[in-house]
Ligand SMILES: Nc1ncnc2c1ncn2[C@@H]1O[C@H](COP(=O)(O)OP(=O)(O)OP(=O)(O)O)[C@@H](O)[C@H]1O
């Protein structure tokens with residue numbers, strides 16, 4: 001048991017009866033999702049294709065509005081925030097399922113672009129982008145454009161971009177989908193380091209059992225619902241480390 | 246990478262679009278600058294007539310289409326001379342005549358020899374013509390140089406062969422490019438006995454020039470006083486029309502240009518839907534997206550405006566060289582024309598880019614990202 005003094009800590013991410021119907025469809029992409037992720041926790045979501053994993057991440061990133069229900073990030077209801085843009089820029093790092101790089105820009109510029117408008121100098125942007133690309137083992141490839149990179153390399157550029165503004169929360173949609181096992185190990189190690197050193201909260205969608213096992217907790221989804229009965233509960237012990245493989 | 250660097254990169258990357266837009270801007274700017282420059286040229290060469298007579302102001306007939314069509318008769322001249330505050334007047338009859346292909350609008354001034362000094366004319370060679378000589382003339386030193394004429398030469402002008410008895414200088418190149426004749430000779434040839442075109446007025450010392458002008462305009466409603474080139478429109482309606490045409494075409498160029506720019510921009514931005522979705526998804530503010538698109542437009546506007554000014558220089562030089570227009574069209578490059586070109590370019594681009602920019606900024610990021 002953890003000794004708790006005062007009120008329980010506010011979860012990093014909390015969804016309450018989160019429901020989403022896409023316009024013009026009768027499918028409930030999300031159907032009353034209850035999920036709570038503690039600060040510094042590393043949670044993996046798995047589930048069959050079309051069960052609503054991407055939809056969930058998009059709603060948490062304020063990229064889309066729920067049909068009903070609530071998303072709270074660091075205790076704030078997303079409906080009350082003035083600017084989803086600023087929220088994404090300052091609090092969230094996003095890795096898209098399709099890596100979505102700008103094909104005309106170099107890997108370096110693709111990472112820097114997320115920092116434009118985020119109170120950084122040009123020099124800071126250059127240095128930070130270079131560090132991040134090195135962290136995902138892309139040193140020497142900074143000047144390559146996406147068409148000159150492999151699928152896995154592009155994915156790692158997208159991960160570097162998501163980390164550019166030092167987000168408190170990383171939302172990643174199949175970030176290791178195209179990676180070989182060596183790269184997967186690198187990315188898992190990077191995530192673990194970010195979590196341990198910077199206290200980053202990580203919520204990722206994955207089909208890869210290796211990546212899922214590295215998480216503190218695995219949440220299963222099916223047909224827009226979370227199927228684990230206790231998934232909404234924060235079970236993470238903030239002092240604990242990730243369970244070993 | 247800087248934000249500005251990204252804007253420049255986008256301009257360079259979309260080369261076909263950029264070249265097309267810059268050319269559209271350039272054509273509009275060219276039209277506007279060329280019209281302004283030609284209008285300015287016409288105004289200053291017309292106004293140069295006023296500068297020839299060293300006077301405080303000039304009196305002309307009101308509302309004529311060309312100031313050279315102004316006609317003031319003897320009684321009117323007398324009335325002007327008798328007006329309070331007027332110290333002296335010089336009435337001159339001004340005509341133009343085609344001498345040869347290179348001089349389609351040769352300036353001919355009829356003036357009494359006694360008024361030459363008051364009019365600011367210095368005889369630099371030979372002597373002045375006599376008051377009622379029928380076949381005597383003086384020629385301006387620049388015209389003499391251009392046409393290879395000396396004192397003693399014979400010259401066909403004002404409907405007859407004349408002997409050139411003197412060469413004069415007025416200190417104004419426009420005046421020095423013409424010829425002067427005894428007033429009655431020009432009146433007779435043009436069948437306007439007793440009439441003059443313009444009356445140049447010197448006011449008495451210590452009198453306010455504008456009060457004399459006011460009195461003259463009040464006493465002679467059919468006449469108007471002109472002191473500056475800008476007041477020229479009071480007498481010269483052609484110039485007013487040219488000015489109006491220049492203004493009208495500026496407005497038209499901005500509207501047509503804005504539509505062309507807007508269309509091209511919309512198409513080109515449509516292809517970039519995913520890019521804008523991505524920028525918004527990684528946290529770019531709407532205003533930044535708008536600034537990005539406007540910035541791309543503004544770079545093209547400045548490049549287009551520079552090209553347009555260059556084009557207009559080429560076009561006016563070409564027009565001036567046309568045999569039909571030689572000697573008539575003078576373009577005068579002023580800073581105003583340059584600014585107007587820049588405004589046109591910027592105006593049409595901002596107008597044309599604003600809507601596409603706003604559309605790009607207001608795309609829903611997710612839909613934009615899944616755009617094919
Ligand atoms: N823009 C949209 N319009 C309509 N329906 C949509 C839209 N996006 C997703 N859906 C539907 O919502 C449901 C959930 O989609 P979602 O993308 O969240 O699934 P997913 O779990 O991420 O699947 P995958 O593992 O294949 O990525 C699916 O049935 C999908 O067809």
Ligand SMILES: [Mg+2]
Nearest residue numbers: 053054097173
């Ligand atoms: Mg998905």
